[in-house]
Amino acid sequence: GAGVSQSPSNKVTEKGKDVELRCDPISGHTALYWYRQRLGQGLEFLIYFQGNSAPDKSGLPSDRFSAERTGESVSTLTIQRTQQEDSAVYLCATALDPRSTIYFGEGSWLTVV
Amino acid sequence: AQSVTQLGSHVSVSEGALVLLRCNYSSSVPPYLFWYVQYPNQGLQLLLKYTSAATLVKGINGFEAEFKKSETSFHLTKPSAHMSDAAEYFCAVSTQGGSEKLVFGKGTKLTVNP
Numbered sequence: 436g437a438g439v440s441q442s443p444s445n446k447v448t449e450k451g452k453d454v455e456l457r458c459d460p461i462s463g464h465t466a467l468y469w470y471r472q473r474l475g476q477g478l479e480f481l482i483y484f485q486g487n488s489a490p491d492k493s494g495l496p497s498d499r500f501s502a503e504r505t506g507e508s509v510s511t512l513t514i515q516r517t518q519q520e521d522s523a524v525y526l527c528a529t530a531l532d533p534r535s536t537i538y539f540g541e542g543s544w545l546t547v548v
Numbered sequence: 549a550q551s552v553t554q555l556g557s558h559v560s561v562s563e564g565a566l567v568l569l570r571c572n573y574s575s576s577v578p579p580y581l582f583w584y585v586q587y588p589n590q591g592l593q594l595l596l597k598y599t600s601a602a603t604l605v606k607g608i609n610g611f612e613a614e615f616k617k618s619e620t621s622f623h624l625t626k627p628s629a630h631m632s633d634a635a636e637y638f639c640a641v642s643t644q645g646g647s648e649k650l651v652f653g654k655g656t657k658l659t660v661n662p
Contacts, residue, residue, distance in 0.1 A: 440592065445549070472653075477552070477638065477652040491649070537650075539584075539591035 437461075441527050443500035448517055448545045456512040456543045458527030466530040467504055468537065469512050471496075473523045481525075484510060485533055519548045550575045550641045554653035562661050567611075568628040569656050571639030574620065582640040582650065583613055592638065598622060609633070610661040634660045 440459040448454050460467055462536070469481040484504040499517075504510035504536040514521055524544050530537040555570040571578055583595040596607025603615040609632075613624045622639060636657045640650040 475557070477654040478650075480649050480651070483649060494649070512654075512655070528592075536594050536597075539593070541589070543590045 439527055439529050439538050440465035440475065441525075441540035441543050445541055445544045445546075447547045447548060450519060450547055451516055453513065454545060456514075456525050456527075456545070458510045458529075458540060460507065460510070460513070460527075460529035461538060463465060464538075465507050466533050466535075467510050468528045468530075469502055470526040470528065470540055471523045472493070472526060473544070478526065481512070482509075489510055494525070495537070517545075519547050522547045550579065550643060550651045552639050552641050552651055553654050554585050554637075554639050556656055557654065558657050558659065560659040560661060561629045563631055564628050566651070567624070567629045567633065569624040569639075570598060571577065571590035571622045571624065572613045572620050573622060573639070573641045575641055575643060577643050580642045581613075581615060583607065583622075583624050583644070584640060584652075586636045586638065586655075588635070595624070595637070625634065629658075629660045631660050631662065634658055636643075 439526040465486045466490040470478040472478050482502045483491040499515045500513045524542040526542045528539045529531045551574045553572045581598040584592040585595050595611050596605045598605050598615045606612045611626045611637045636655045638655045639653040642650050
């Protein structure tokens with residue numbers, strides 16, 4: 436597609452439920468990143484995929500968070516047993532390769548009530 | 549480890565006035581520095597980046613930033629603000645040439661008054 440596409444754009448969920456967020460990268464982009472932006476905060480790195488290499492998961496805040504990506508295709512970020520502190524905008528970004536400009540999606544707004 | 553501090557979470561200027569958004573970084577190795585802009589209801593866009601070439605970097609929409617190693621700063625400027633510049637601006641640092649694990653500041657929201 437023309438840009439990085441994320442869905443859903445908005446999600447309200449009850450505490451304790453699982454949520455899945457989707458990112459469709461720009462075609463041909465091998466690098467894919469997930470960031471989290473809490474209200475009034477900067478972007479926090481969560482996870483980084485590069486081609487078929489093992490992902491860099493060093494930013495995932497807890498074992499309730501996981502992400503998958505097969506090759507250079509869609510990525511999903513899953514949050515299990517959601518907590519109120521998980522409320523944030525989850526941003527996906529992709530790049531042609533790790534040294535190229537990254538392009539951000541519009542984000543998925545998650546609210547846990 | 550790298551870190552970024554953006555002074556001022558909100559900056560307000562008049563249309564036609566100078567825009568100055570401050571960014572200071574901390575890095576144990578030579579940094580790569582970026583400014584991103586986020587317009588309302590849109591994703592982040594790259595404004596400009598410093599990758600150890602010229603210290604004065606020109607970006608889109610008339611913005612520029614100067615890398616000052618002695619001051620560990622990378623402030624963003626524009627000589628004359630336009631209403632369309634109203635947005636949130638993020639400074640980011642990386643130790644890689646690209647964008648791996650960018651560390652972002654908390655952002656500065658720019659308001660332009662008529």
